[in-house]
């Protein structure tokens with residue numbers, strides 16, 4: 001038996017139920033992991049509230065690091081004792097131990113510890129696909145990246161600088177703006193008090209930016225479109241303030257023949273080789289100096305408090321549960 005969080009219903013942080021569950025032996029193609037560190041991601045909030053519906057009861061969580069305890073029939077490439085990490089389905093990362101398909105995990109380099117790994121796999125592979133494959137950022141591009149002091153945001157600021165881009169971030173407070181700047185943002189707009197599109201036009205001498213990465217959703221949608229240059233790309237990849245309401249595609253024409261995409265990590269790592277490439281690029285970026293800022297850690301038993309803090313915009317960088 002082990003302990004794992006289960007969702008029996010959707011709602012506030014109080015619906016996170018830390019239950020006794022049976023793990024069992026790994027089946028064909030699976031490994032059993034003893035988990036040491038679990039990543040908190042905003043998608044966990046969407047699953048908990050029901051914004052992204054799950055069949056209940058369900059596990060929760062998509063990212064962790066740990067040690068292989070046992071391997072099932074047909075598993076090659078992993079043996080008990082290997083240090084590994086993962087980000088992605090099947091759901092159920094908020095657990096002390098679990099079974100997982102071997103094709104979902106990657107071995108960890110010695111240079112990356114378990115807390116770092118749990119703080120970077122999902123957010124880091126997200127930044128990889130956003131800036132390499134959704135809109136491939138080139139040296140000299142100026143990009144707008146919202147929530148720049150968050151988990152995804154601090155990784156993005158640093159990685160965009162490695163690519164030679166100029167980064168305009170947004171943040172909810174002066175402290176968060178300073179943090180984003182310390183991680184490479186060239187300009188930070190305080191979006192609670194400043195006009196985002198107006199500031200972007202000032203910074204870009206009226207041109208606007210070729211790409212906006214927007215995970216805030218409802219509150220920033222219009223301003224993001226208004227910040228784009230002609231034929232620019234709006235990458236809407238999250239809903240921290242609520243989902244973007246339905247809109248008339250004519251708005252994309254009126255604002256300059258814009259492109260709109262609503263990507264998800266799962267579609268960009270669905271193929272095993274894509275997941276391995278994304279993880280490899282992330283490890284390389286870390287080797288080159290990208291730092292993973294695990295600015296909050298909680299025991300796994302305090303997941304509800306961590307959810308509350310994330311939704312209240314009290315966190316910066318990544319949050320990890322220790323097991």
Ligand code: NDP
Nearest residue numbers: 042147150151152171172215237238239240241264265313
């Ligand atoms: P963050 O650490 O970035 O936390 C969310 C941040 O969003 C907050 O800290 C806050 O920063 C900002 N925010 C703005 N408005 C609100 C609001 N009304 N309520 C709460 N937060 C708000 O989280 P993650 O790094 O885990 O994820 C960032 C975003 O990226 C999320 O929206 C997530 O869903 C999305 N995402 C999407 C993926 C995809 O493939 N589509 C994959 C991974 C993440 P501030 O106070 O500075 O405004």
